[in-house]
Amino acid sequence: MRRVLLLARRECASAFDSPIAYVVLATLPVLTALFFFVLGGFFAGGTADLRAFFALLPLVLILIAPAITMRMWAEERRSGTEELLFSYPFRVCELVLGKWLGAVALLALALLATALVPLTVFWLGPLDWGPVIGGYLGALLLGGACLAAGLFLSAVTANQIVAWLLGVLLLAALNLPSLLLPFVPVSSGAARVLLAVDQRERFQGLARGVLAFGDLVYFVGFTALFLCLMGLVLENRRFR
Amino acid sequence: MSRVKIAQRQAAWSAFLLIGITFLTVGLAQKLRWRLDLTSESLYTLSPALVEMLESLEDRLQIKLYFNRDVEGAEHLLQQRLSIQDRLAEIAAIGGDLVSIETVDPTTDLLAARDAEHLGIEAVTITDARIGGVSLEKLYQGLELRYLDRSELIPFVVPDEFEFAFASRLAALLQGDRRPVLGFFSREPLLAPPVPGVDQMASPDRIFEEFREILAGRYAVRDLSSIGVSNPIPDDLAAVVVGRPERVSVDESAALQVYLERGGRILMLVDHEKVNQSMAFATEAIDTGVTNLLDRYGVTVLSHFVWDPECRSVPVDVQVVQGPNGEPIRNPIYAPYGLWAVARGNGLSATHVVTAQLDEADLIWAHPVVYRQTDLALEAEILLRSSAQARALSPEIRLDISRSNVQLIDAQAARQKNVQAFDLAVALRGSFAEGAPEGVLVVIGDTDLFQNPTLQVAASNRKLAQNLIDWLASDESLITLRTRGRTLRPLRDFYAEAFLMAGGVAETEAETRERDKLARQARDRMERWIAWGNVCLPPILLLIAAVAHVSRRRVLAARPYQSGGEC
Secondary structure, three states: OHHHHHHHHHHHHHHOOOHHHHHHHHHHHHHHHHHHHHHOOHHHHOEOOOHHHHHHHHHHHHHHHHHHHHHHHHHHHHHOHHHHHHHOOOOHHHHHHHHHHHHHHHHHHHHHOOOHHHHHHHHHOOOOHHHHHHHHHHHHHHHHHHHHHHHHHHHHOOOHHHHHHHHHHHHHHHHOHHHHHHHOOOOHHHHHHHHHHOHHHHHHHHHOOEEEHHHHHHHHHHHHHHHHHHHHHHHHHHOO | OOHHHHHHHHHHHHHHHHHHHHHHHHHHHHHOOOEEEOOOOOOOOOOHHHHHHHHOOOOOEEEEEEEOOOOOOOOHHHHHHHHHHHHHHHHHHHHHHHEEEEEEOOOOOHHHHHHHHHHOOOOEEEEEOOOOOOEEEEEOEEEEEEEOOEEEEEOOOOHHHHHHHHHHHHHHHHHOOOOOEEEEEEOOOOOOOOOOOOOOOOOOOOOOHHHHHHHHOOOEEEEOOOOOOOOOOOOOEEEEEEEOOOOOOHHHHHHHHHHHHOOOEEEEEOOOEEEEHHHOOEEEEOOOOOHHHHHHOOEEEOOOEEEOOOEEEEEEEEEEEEOOOOOEEEEEEEEEEEEEEEEEHHHEOOOOOOOOOOOEEEEEOOOOEEEOOOOOOOEEEEEEEOOOOEEEEOOOOOOOOOHHHHHHHHHHHHHOOOOEOOEEEEEEEEEOOOOOOEEEEEEEOOOHHHOHHHHHHOHHHHHHHHHHHHHHOOOHHHHHHHOOOOOOOEOOOHHHHHHHHOOOOOOOHHHHHHHHHHHHHHHHHHHHHHHHHHHHHHHHHHHHHHHHHHHHHHHHHHOOOOOOOOO
16 A cells, blocks of 8 residues: 555655646636626525535536547557556556545645635535535546546547547546436436436435445446556556 | 457456446446435434335326526526425435436427426516616516316415425325315304306305315315214214304304214314404404313403514504695505404424424414313313403403504503413313213414415414314324425625615605615625626636746746755
């Protein structure tokens, strides 16, 4: 575990050597605050409620999560440092977990940067903290799942832009069905399947303040699946 | 086959296996219903009664929401609608595959609009007077439930009462034709026999028609026109309501007594007078005919009126003032009317399920109810009580609501030496005859509290009426649901703060308008500051952090290398 944390710290710290970390850390609070306070009609609603704020997070994460992970493996591969990394006394699972935890730490910092919004709403009215806790926990779980998918795509491509694009497409496919279903004619069976895999729909449950076992297992399972797939890809490449 | 190919094939198989295991685990986890509600009021924890009903579904329950997507000018309602949809999501989560929810927008979908009209879901018109004049917006907020070949409707869903409204409709759907039957015994004229295709109009003398309609949501209400020893009250009734007993004969009284002694449940609303509001509040004395029956169980309903300083204000006069264009404007003048008491706080029994969660109850020309213990040793509980500052006034007092008479009534009350809290409703429980099964008798010294005009305006009295009947019919599961509310979470009102700081309402209209304008500007300015502060502050702080980080790196890079030292 010590080696995993070491790798995670190195990943997180190295992100600040490039503008990416700063862009990510600034984009999340700016976009959410802009849509929530300026464009979203928060004051017209007149209620101390953060549901609209958390409703934006999955959509913002579609853009941000692949941006955090796009360079993590693709850049190593392009610059040739991947072989060097493989030569260190790290197991593949340690590399996978280290990279992922580093990305999650960066995302957690970005989420922390949005804390001004709930604090402001708390100042404005009697805020119920239960849904806020649920929302942030959900954002971490959703973000963790998105980062795992992004890391996997970064591991299978050598180009950062391709990794980002693939990540955005995959996350859009997993987050938008519930938004698009009312406008797209599909059979009820297909609609049920699409809603079952919809990340946004499950995140909304957590952001409401309800921790459902099914939703937690979904996010953990989704994250574990992509981390394992990434491990398989790297394992395969390591011994090629 | 090369080692690379073998490894690739193994990796592919492992990937498929992993995907399969994940899907299986996630799928199985959906079957477990463990949920933790973090909201401070457990908003999304459905009541055990509703969960039990959802778990007992044997066929698909279809829920169709008639909600319009956009409501311009009524954004404040969107939160309420979201809360309804949230709770429906919880219902769907518990109901699983047996619950389906469909949302239609009658403002954009013609078919949905026709369905809504056919079902009786009407749009509420909202006036939006904010942007460039006044516009009218239609708001649909109806819900239809379908189960087997039956359907129930909530024409307009009120968020605070959603769970109760939904649960009671669902209970009615599940019960089907097996609804509990309530008997209604009163001297009201009977309804004419139904004629197909003709709407049945109830006579204005049917003073409990609204009460019956409320009960009809959960029960089949049967009028008991003739009862007696030879025509006893049927045993299949869940409870009997005796509404304003009048000239009750010995035979009828005996039938009520026999019913109680067989373990029956009775709600008795007693008054000693009829008040004709359209005839200057003229009163006509009533011989109830139930005095002996009640006395047998230790209950006496006095003929005095209860005057209570905890009461409603009523319009006692009209002041005519000149409008800006010289037209007369009639402003009503309100004054407290002590004979329309309001029971709240200690006036509502905190230990009884019927009243524990109620905020208040309106009592209109109520009479004190006195209970004394009898040999039957019934268990008695006072449900409603006046405030401790109440007085009993003579039954001869004039009741009309005019400024002079209200002053007269207050003067009479002030002369009363006996100031005390009067009991206004009592619930008796136990065996009403030796060795008889347990029965229940609730006596309220007021009938107006459940008459049409009161129930049309007093939501709390509607809840009280429903609670009483549910309790009598031994269906307490929905009582706690009915009174479950939701805390409002309003934002700070910057306009009100600024208006107050500017001095509030001024002596002249022009000055008030100026203060109003300044307060609006101050509110808009404050909201802009908050919004843009939230947008700009994080990147500014980040920029500072980035500059600090880069400067530190430069300083570190500029340091000469020292062997064995810090780099």
